[in-house]
Amino acid sequence: MCPQLDAELHGKRVTVVGLARSGLAVCTVLAESGALVVGTDRSPRETLRGDLADLEARGVRIETGGHRAESVLGADLIVISPGVPTDMPLLAQARSQGIPVWGEVELASRLTTARFLGITGTNGKSTTTSLVGAMLESAGFPVVVAGNIGTALCAVVTTLTPSHWVVAELSSFQLETIVSFRPQVAALLNLAPDHLDRYADLDAYYAAKARIFMNQTADDYAVLNADDPPTLAWARGVRSQPRLFSRMRTMGDGAFVRDGRLIVRRDGRTDAVCGIGEIRIPGLHNLENGLAAAAMASAIGVPPTAIGEALRRFPGLPHRLELVAEMDGVRYVNDSKGTNVGAVVKSLEGYAGGVILIAGGKDKGGDFAPLRPLVASRVKTLLLIGQARQAIRDQLAGACPMEEAPTLGAAVARGAEIAVAGDTVLLSPACASFDMFRDFEHRGDVFRQAVRDLVSRKGAGERTR
Numbered sequence: 001m002c003p004q005l006d007a008e009l010h011g012k013r014v015t016v017v018g019l020a021r022s023g024l025a026v027c028t029v030l031a032e033s034g035a036l037v038v039g040t041d042r043s044p045r046e047t048l049r050g051d052l053a054d055l056e057a058r059g060v061r062i063e064t065g066g067h068r069a070e071s072v073l074g075a076d077l078i079v080i081s082p083g084v085p086t087d088m089p090l091l092a093q094a095r096s097q098g099i100p101v102w103g104e105v106e107l108a109s110r111l112t113t114a115r116f117l118g119i120t121g122t123n124g125k126s127t128t129t130s131l132v133g134a135m136l137e138s139a140g141f142p143v144v145v146a147g148n149i150g151t152a153l154c155a156v157v158t159t160l161t162p163s164h165w166v167v168a169e170l171s172s173f174q175l176e177t178i179v180s181f182r183p184q185v186a187a188l189l190n191l192a193p194d195h196l197d198r199y200a201d202l203d204a205y206y207a208a209k210a211r212i213f214m215n216q217t218a219d220d221y222a223v224l225n226a227d228d229p230p231t232l233a234w235a236r237g238v239r240s241q242p243r244l245f246s247r248m249r250t251m252g253d254g255a256f257v258r259d260g261r262l263i264v265r266r267d268g269r270t271d272a273v274c275g276i277g278e279i280r281i282p283g284l285h286n287l288e289n290g291l292a293a294a295a296m297a298s299a300i301g302v303p304p305t306a307i308g309e310a311l312r313r314f315p316g317l318p319h320r321l322e323l324v325a326e327m328d329g330v331r332y333v334n335d336s337k338g339t340n341v342g343a344v345v346k347s348l349e350g351y352a353g354g355v356i357l358i359a360g361g362k363d364k365g366g367d368f369a370p371l372r373p374l375v376a377s378r379v380k381t382l383l384l385i386g387q388a389r390q391a392i393r394d395q396l397a398g399a400c401p402m403e404e405a406p407t408l409g410a411a412v413a414r415g416a417e418i419a420v421a422g423d424t425v426l427l428s429p430a431c432a433s434f435d436m437f438r439d440f441e442h443r444g445d446v447f448r449q450a451v452r453d454l455v456s457r458k459g460a461g462e463r464t465r
Contacts, residue, residue, distance in 0.1 A: 005110045010034035015071050017041075017091070018081025019062075022104040024050040025152035026079050029111065031058040032158075038063060038071045075099055079107055082148070082173035085198070103177025105170065108153035110180070114144075114160035117296055118181075120170045120212050121189025121231075123343045124289045125149070126317055127281070128189060129169040131293035134314050139297075139306035141165055148174060165300070172208035173198070182215035185296050186240070187223035189289070191230040192342030196365030206234050216240035221299040223292060226251060243299050245291035247284065255295040262290060264298040264307065274308035281316040285346035319444035321347060324451045327458055329421025332412075332451040336444030338428035341370050347428045348374040354423040355379045356415040358408070361431030361443070363388035368395040368430060375399040381418050383411040387435040408436070408443065412450035425451075 012035050016026050019041040027039045037060045041048060045064040052062050063071060072078060072090045078101045080091065091101055109116065119129045126149050133145035144160065146153045147168035157166060168183070172195060191206050199205040213222055213235065220240035225231045227246050235242075244254040255264050255273075262273045279290050294307050316322065319336040326332070338344045339361075348355065348371075357379045368391065375382060376399040384392055384404045393402055405411035408427075415425035427447045437443040 005033075009077075011036065012076045013074060014038070014077045014079060015040060015075040016079050016081075017067060017072070017088075018084045019043075019048055019050060019052070019064075020081055020083060021050075021150075022152040022154065023079075023081040024055065025154040026081075026104050026107060027055050027060045028058065029107075029154045029158060030079075031055070031060050037061070038075070040064070040067050040071055042066050073097065073099070077102065079104060080177060082171060086176050100179075101177065102179060103174055104152060104154055105147070105168070105174045106178050106181050108157045109178075109182070111154065112157035112160050112164075112166070113162040114157060114164035114166050115162075116166045116168055116181075116183040117185040117187075117300070118168050118170050118183030118212050119187045119189065119292075119296075120172070120175060120209050121187070121225075122192040122194050122209075122340060123346060124189045124285060124292070125169045125171075126337070127286065127320060128187065128289045128292050128296075129167055130317060131289060131310060131314055132296050133167045134310035135293060135297040135302050135307050136165055136167065138310045138313075139302045141302065143167060145169075170212060172205060175211040176208050178211060178215070180215055182217075182220070183212065184219075185221045185223060185243075185299050186212045186216060187292055187296055188212060188225070188231050188235055189292055190225050190228045190342070191234060192340065193366050194340040194342070194364060197363070206230065210234040213238045213240060221296075223254070223295045223299065225288065225292065226254075227288070243295045245288070245295045247287050247291060255291040255298065257287070257291070262287075262294060262308075262311070264294050264304055266298045266301075271304035273304050274311050278308075279311045280314055281321075283321060283346070283350045285349070286316075286321075319440060321350070322444070324448050325455050327416075327455055329423075330416070330419040331424045332415075332447075332454075333424055333426045334444045334447050334451075335426060335428040336433070336440045336447060338430060339432055339440055340364065341366050341368060341430050344371060344428045344430045345374060347426065348378050351378050351424060351426075353378045353380075356381050356383065356418050356423060356425045358383045358385065358405075358411045358415065358425070358427045358447075359430050360384045360386035360389045360392055361429045361433050362386065362435040363391055364432050366430075368392050371430065372396055372399050380423065381415075383414055385411050385436070386429070386431060388431045392430070408446050409450040409453075412447060412454065416454055 040063040136143040148171045149169040222240040226244040322334040433443040
């Protein structure tokens with residue numbers, strides 16, 4: 001832990017707003033620093049999943065069922081969780097009174113002397129973050145992977161040294177509340193419409209993503225997708241050194257494809273990392289993720305051999321084009337992390353046709369119309385679930401046959417009835433999960449279980465013949 005900040009926090013009144021995963025980690029680390037901590041959440045105590053009793057044993061005062069004005073406005077510092085709207089009236093009032101409002105990322109960066117590689121973008125963040133971590137680990141660099149990917153930064157940073165690298169997945173929500181956070185390498189993978197239920201317009205969402213570069217200096221690196229015009233537009237004027245990646249053209253320093261091989265170039269030196277066909281995780285979007293990760297790792301001196309080794313070995317992440325089973329020649333693929341239209345476009349691009357697509361969920365205010373060309377050319381039947389099913393049906397009317405299913409399990413069963421050998425039953429929802437599930441992992445787990453139940457029933461039927 002950074003001794004100076006630790007001393008500054010001791011005895012200070014700090015209110016933590018939001019008691020999900022990052023909020024719990026913030027409460028813990030603040031209590032260990034000797035701060036006087038209040039943890040508050042608008043949800044009833046019985047619905048919260050963390051160990052609140054453990055926090056109370058550490059001296060944290062827990063307030064649930066709403067945020068008390070006296071706890072927020074009486075604080076010396078407020079730390080908010082990513083899901084908490086930054087324009088909440090109490091927070092606006094606190095700012096007007098001069099009370100600092102940070103997010104967990106800002107606090108974590110001040111608690112450590114380790115260096116950061118930050119990754120944001122609409123799609124591909126988790127895979128790229130994991131790949132960068134694997135590349136650094138392969139090279140023997142001391143590294144931890146955390147952030148929006150699942151492990152709160154505050155849960156890991158306090159034990160790190162200046163030689164450590166933190167590979168941090170960063171959402172737009174997290175980037176809204178940074179103040180001085182400065183990643184030595186910052187990547188903006190791509191920009192596409194998403195989260196329009198939170199932001200006033202697309203520019204506000206894109207601007208939040210671009211904040212990842214705001215504290216960088218000429219000593220740092222900005223890794224950018226040269227094939228994505230919005231990314232280049234929003235990164236215009238960054239003070240850090242650009243490192244571009246592209247699967248379509250040769251670049252300067254960065255990463256690109258040439259003659260079927262992934263190439264990295266650093267300070268004018270060019271090295272072949274591996275053949276494109278050697279990358280273990282399939283799909284054009286994963287080639288882009290691999291290029292981004294290679295550009296980031298190369299920027300800090302990871303050898304090409306270590307980059308190639310990680311690309312050959314990395315198996316991919318759950319809920320991202322995850323093959324769950326193949327039965328009677330039909331593939332069942334879990335892409336529950338496809339929570340926006342851009343992600344589903346990337347997924348469908350990997351199939352020539354024969355897709356039974358399961359889509360729908362909580363509408364985030366996006367436009368489903370960009371799916372029309374790929375749905376028309378590659379989807380045999382669209383099975384719709386969740387709150388957004390009517391909006392999707394209306395916007396894609398006529399693109400392909402459509403049916404509605406009352407549950408995800410029913411959609412899987414119907415997909416199995418429709419599919420023939422060579423087809424793929426693909427869960428790629430283009431929506432959030434919160435209308436029917438806890439989160440996208442829960443949705444993916446339900447899909448997996450429904451497929452396994454199909455396989456089990458099929459096997460039992462064969463055994464009784």
